Amino acid sequence: MPRARLELARYAALQNKSTLLRQIAKADLLIIDYFGLAPLAESVRRDLLEVLDDRYDPRSTLITSQIPVEQCLAYLLDPTIADAILDRLIHNSYRLTLKGGSVRKQKTTLAARAIQVR
Helix, strand or coil, X not given: CHHHHHHHHHHXXXXXXXXXXXXXXXXXXXXXXXXXXXXXXXXXXXXXXXXXXXXXXXXXXEEEECCCHHHHHHHXXXXXXXXXXXXXXXXXXXXXXXXXXXXXXXXXXXXXXXXXXX
């Protein structure tokens, strides 16, 4: 999401932000990885709502996050925008909640063991 915010800011400065938002809305699959990693500015929350509204039904959106859905309202700050964003995300969605430790940590542990064996 940090790079997306930079791109939105760049397009806004060039006064082409609506063009970028339309392109994002038209993608067959939009992947938002690490959602909730950093706070979102009000303008980014509004842009996110606009994109999700345009994508609702005709396109697919995949979001990864470590924030439970129940905490998204608090993360998104503005209750009205947060409710609208979650409404577009949760309805007609499949939600997978993963359990267990970090896969990266497991890989590091396995690599360390392999080095010790040698």
